Amino acid sequence: MVIFNGVQFDGPIEEISLARNSITERFVSSLIHTQYLRELRVSETAVGNDFFDVCRAFPELYLLDVRDTKVDDSGLSRVDLLRNLKQLQLSGLKVSTRSLESICRLQHLEVLGLEGTDLTQANLGCLRFAKSLAHLHLAGAKLFC
Numbered sequence: 170m171v172i173f174n175g176v177q178f179d180g181p182i183e184e185i186s187l188a189r190n191s192i193t194e195r196f197v198s199s200l201i202h203t204q205y206l207r208e209l210r211v212s213e214t215a216v217g218n219d220f221f222d223v224c225r226a227f228p229e230l231y232l233l234d235v236r237d238t239k240v241d242d243s244g245l246s247r248v249d250l251l252r253n254l255k256q257l258q259l260s261g262l263k264v265s266t267r268s269l270e271s272i273c274r275l276q277h278l279e280v281l282g283l284e285g286t287d288l289t290q291a292n293l294g295c296l297r298f299a300k301s302l303a304h305l306h307l308a309g310a311k312l313f314c
Contacts, residue, residue: 184208188234194219198226205229212236212258218244224251234258236282242268249274258282260306269295280304287311 183205187197192214206227211220217239224230230251236258245268248257254275264286272278272295279301288310296302 181205186210208232210234232256237261256280260284282306
């Protein structure tokens with residue numbers, strides 16, 4: 170059973186896409202009893218840094234898409250709390266070395282989307298510690314040496 174925004178669903182919902190909706194962390198936190206949630210997409214919404222604390226309630230979450238949201242370095246530095254993430258999409262966000270250090274602590278991370286971000290050689294150097302990383306998406310990224 171999943172209760173979403175006051176509506177009860179009987180089946181185990183594994184994937185929710187709320188992209189391009191007028192939502193915030195508070196709305197997402199209305200997802201309760203979602204132990205089966207594995208994929209969450211909130212790109213192009215108003216979610217911010219507290220969103221990562223909300224996501225801790227989803228222990229099976231392995232895909233998270235926060236492209237073009239209000240998430241910044243403060244939120245991204247807590248992404249390592251989501252221990253089962255395998256895919257993380259951060260396109261269009263400001264990603265610092267501090268953020269990437271947190272991302273590299275995700276032991277199961279296989280796919281990282283950094284399209285349209287500003288990156289330095291030092292930023293990219295942090296990724297050498299991401300042992301499971303197999304797919305790195307940098308299309309449109311501004312790479313500064």
